[in-house]
Amino acid sequence: MSRDAILRADAVHKHYGDLEVLRGVTFEVGRGEVKVIIGPSGSGKSTLLRCLALLEEPDAGQVSLEGRRPGRGEVGMVFQRFNLFQNLTALGNVMIGLTEVRRLPKREAREQATEFLARVGLKDKAGQYPDELSGGQQQRVAIARALVMRPQAMLFDEPTSALDVELVREVLDVMEQLANEGMTMVVVSHELRFAHHVASSILMMDEGVVIEEAPPEQFFSAPEHERTRRFLALVE
């Protein structure tokens, strides 16, 4: 495995009432790696991401970033439904982490936020509110909002599954560019073509555990598990 693991999950367990959603998940991501997680709904993929982003506290096990607990904004998260702040403009959404969490002065925050909006190709939409943007544009703003915090790693929870088909591409392009720049990424997605040529490796989750992990070539051509084979047949 990678020599330089920066984000790790160690035997992570999570229950909701009687339901055990994660049943001891262990995996790690090396610096600059892109891991794509696939699996049926209810397999625990989203819960795993939420544990990595510290949005959920694991019942047992540990999450660590470079061997310690991740700090505020150090692990960026992009949601399926974008979750842009509805009362703020695109620029306001990207600025707020800098002004509230990083305590930067407004002017400096505005400069940085504008730069990051430009990186996702939305500089001209700075003054628009989320309601006035397409789903693809909203998701790109959401990516800029997370990136501007200079995270050590980025998590994507089905970032394109709430989008109309013709808007998927623009979001995947931004993500691919990010991967090429060396961002460490964990992506829950069923965009298999994206997985195929961007992922360092692909993980298959089922019933709260990782049942298989392999580089894309091997994963798609010769999956080890019967469960993975059946799932791939359904998704493709």
Place this chain on the structure above:
Amino acid sequence: MVASFDTHVFWEALSSGPYWKGALLALGLTVASISVAIVIGFLLALGRSSRLRAVRGFVFFYNWLFRATPTLLQLLFIWDALPQLWPVFAGSWFTPFLAAFVALSLNEAAYMSEIIRAGLLSVDPGQELAGRALGMSRRQILRRVIVPQSIRIIIPPTGNEFITLLKLTSLASVISVHELLTAANEQASVAFKFAEVYGAALVYYLAMVSVLMLLQSRLERRFTFTSAGRRRRVAAPAVPAVSHDAR
């Protein structure tokens, strides 16, 4: 035609000092009471979802106490019974206006807390999640994200409450606050021209409520989040129906 309506008396009443003063007093009492009620109501609304059982219990008790008893009775209790129970309140500092202000604020806070709670709950939970993912504290998320978004939902029922409260200030006449209705009553008892003096009072209430409605629609537009500031369709607020007449 109306048999006898002395327009001179009507205009006289409309422009008389006691009416002006009464209307200003009613308006002042309303603005002061609703302002305090919004602050207390906000704290009560937050208390409803507190982790501490005692806090949740207190909020329940408060809302129960102030909504289950008539406003008039609360007013009389605070003006007459408090000085009897605690001599501090017997001092001359405890004016009828102050008593009415305290009673109406505490009473209104119970209603406002329900409205504010519904407003806070109407904000998509994904908004808080996104704030936490950025590393914002609960306080920051509340102040910068949840409260601004809930205001749009809170404004219309709060406008209702304001109007209700403005009319409830007439109750304060029983503890000798010289508000608008008191002024009308006094004139009526002098001249026995009921249609004219009460008609003038009606005009005052209508004028005050009209101005308020204008302010409300402006405020609503201010909290509609589009770049052009134009109207946007917003889902009907999930606010429980509140009956006003029986308070």
